[in-house]
Amino acid sequence: MKSPTPRPIRSPEGRLGVLTPGMGAVATTFMAGVESVRRGLAQPIGSLTQMATIRLGKRTERRAPLIKDFVPLAELDDVVFGGWDPIPDDAYTAAKQAGVLEKEQIQAIAPFLKKIQPMTAAFDQHYVKNLQGTHVKKGKTKRDLAEQLRQDIRDFKKTHKLSRAVAVWCASTEIFIRPGPAHKNLKTLEKAMDRNDPSIAPSMLYAYACLMEDVPFMNGAPNLTVDVPAMLDLAREREIAVGGKDFKTGQTLMKTVLAPMLKARMLGLAGWYSTNILGNRDGEVLDDPESFKTKEESKLGVLEHILQPSLYPELYGNIYHKVRINYYPPRGDNKEGWDNIDIFGWLGYPMQIKVDFLCRDSILAAPIVLDLALFADLAQRAGMKGIQEWLSFYFKSPMAARGLNPEHDLFIQQTKLKNTLRYLMGEEQITHLGIEYYEE
Numbered sequence: 001m002k003s004p005t006p007r008p009i010r011s012p013e014g015r016l017g018v019l020t021p022g023m024g025a026v027a028t029t030f031m032a033g034v035e036s037v038r039r040g041l042a043q044p045i046g047s048l049t050q051m052a053t054i055r056l057g058k059r060t061e062r063r064a065p066l067i068k069d070f071v072p073l074a075e076l077d078d079v080v081f082g083g084w085d086p087i088p089d090d091a092y093t094a095a096k097q098a099g100v101l102e103k104e105q106i107q108a109i110a111p112f113l114k115k116i117q118p119m120t121a122a123f124d125q126h127y128v129k130n131l132q133g134t135h136v137k138k139g140k141t142k143r144d145l146a147e148q149l150r151q152d153i154r155d156f157k158k159t160h161k162l163s164r165a166v167a168v169w170c171a172s173t174e175i176f177i178r179p180g181p182a183h184k185n186l187k188t189l190e191k192a193m194d195r196n197d198p199s200i201a202p203s204m205l206y207a208y209a210c211l212m213e214d215v216p217f218m219n220g221a222p223n224l225t226v227d228v229p230a231m232l233d234l235a236r237e238r239e240i241a242v243g244g245k246d247f248k249t250g251q252t253l254m255k256t257v258l259a260p261m262l263k264a265r266m267l268g269l270a271g272w273y274s275t276n277i278l279g280n281r282d283g284e285v286l287d288d289p290e291s292f293k294t295k296e297e298s299k300l301g302v303l304e305h306i307l308q309p310s311l312y313p314e315l316y317g318n319i320y321h322k323v324r325i326n327y328y329p330p331r332g333d334n335k336e337g338w339d340n341i342d343i344f345g346w347l348g349y350p351m352q353i354k355v356d357f358l359c360r361d362s363i364l365a366a367p368i369v370l371d372l373a374l375f376a377d378l379a380q381r382a383g384m385k386g387i388q389e390w391l392s393f394y395f396k397s398p399m400a401a402r403g404l405n406p407e408h409d410l411f412i413q414q415t416k417l418k419n420t421l422r423y424l425m426g427e428e429q430i431t432h433l434g435i436e437y438y439e440e
């Protein structure tokens with residue numbers, strides 16, 4: 001069979017800026033990790049762009065290159081870091097403060113991390129109640145702040161002689177905001193910025209600034225941010241790649257593996273109780289009910305979409321689903337996520353599954369930041385504008401085209417990601433049907 005035509009992709013020449021609004025635990029673990037990998041001090045475990053292979057053609061062809069040898073990704077050596085934070089700590093101080101990495105590991109790259117100084121943030125405590133910021137921009141209107149962010153991006157590109165940049169939101173989770181009239185189109189959005197409308201959160205100012213400066217924007221938190229019509233129109237108009245929301249790392253990662261298993265086997269679900277304890281700054285921010293609400297919405301949607309209770313009312317029509325997050329300082333970044341899952345099988349007999357995931361939040365999130373940055377840059381160079389649904393693999397609450405349901409099943413997401421890479425390079429998509437055996 002003839003292969004499809006590869007999509008034209010601009011080569012990743014020159015340096016790539018990776019900007020993170022937020023330079024806390026996740027962002028600094030990402031930056032320190034990439035630098036340690038570049039120096040040969042550590043392995044990029046958890047990153048598909050660095051470690052995964054991709055099967056091409058029929059199984060009998062035995063072609064399975066590394067993804068990074070198959071698609072033209074930016075090299076780690078070409079990545080330059082930048083970020084914004086309302087706390088003035090450089091990446092070295094912030095990494096130490098976050099307490100994720102061992103002191104020696106941070107020390108080994110101290111001069112490098114110290115050079116990454118945060119730019120002043122567009123910050124407002126109204127949106128992140130449990131945080132006090134001193135390193136913040138001043139401006140009469142939200143539009144002024146957005147213009148300052150745009151200038152930061154231009155300066156960052158110029159100073160570091162970058163050929164292009166991408167942004168991955170690694171800042172705190174903001175209070176819950178519903179899409180409203182201000183988010184309808186570019187005009188309403190800009191007017192709302194001019195009159196300091198409360199429905200324009202700081203994260204939206206970053207997204208707006210990035211899109212206006214041709215910088216793809218990936219959203220690692222559950223905030224609305226780019227997931228409103230005005231931003232999506234802007235992304236399409238300016239032909240910029242966007243994606244989100246909320247890194248899928250711990251408990252929800254497990255959920256999106258276990259729930260498809262239940263559905264695949266037509267096992268019923270009575271209830272799913274998820275609770276977490278964590279003691280990092282993210283935990284402290286989420287201790288505020290308004291920020292927690294944003295996170296809760298993001299975590300709750302998953303089961304409904306995977307299990308489709310309307311199609312299977314006997315199995316999933318009456319699920320009790322509860323998610324709790326409790327701030328518990330002694331654990332720091334080492335989160336514990338418990339799940340109690342009440343299922344039922346043949347003739348309705350009940351059973352239970354217990355999951356206790358003693359994970360490390362930022363250790364799970366850092367490789368996702370790297371993959372999103374490199375894939376967003378690839379998408380941009382390949383002219384793929386708007387929502388990058390093929391990156392749903394990385395998100396708890398994936399953005400989807402208007403009117404469509406997001407895909408949550410991790411393995412469907414993985415297939416979609418790899419098939420998109422095959423499509424980009426003009427390789428046949430793989431359906432795993434194995435038909436070739438029957439044809440031979």
Ligand SMILES: NC(=O)c1ccc[n+]([C@@H]2O[C@H](COP(=O)([O-])OP(=O)(O)OC[C@H]3O[C@@H](n4cnc5c(N)ncnc54)[C@H](O)[C@@H]3O)[C@@H](O)[C@H]2O)c1
Pocket residue numbers: 021022023024025026027084085086087098121122123124128131169170171172173202203220221222246247248249250280281282285360361362364365
């Ligand atoms: N596994 C994970 O760690 C995981 C998973 C999913 C989502 N997330 C999300 O990723 C984000 C980062 O997590 P973290 O553990 O690094 O949190 P963190 O609290 O350590 O870091 C967040 C940083 O963002 C800064 N910030 C807040 N508002 C800002 C603004 N307007 N502009 C710029 N910076 C701002 C804070 O000062 C802080 O330094 C959070 O929103 C979290 O919910 C993390």
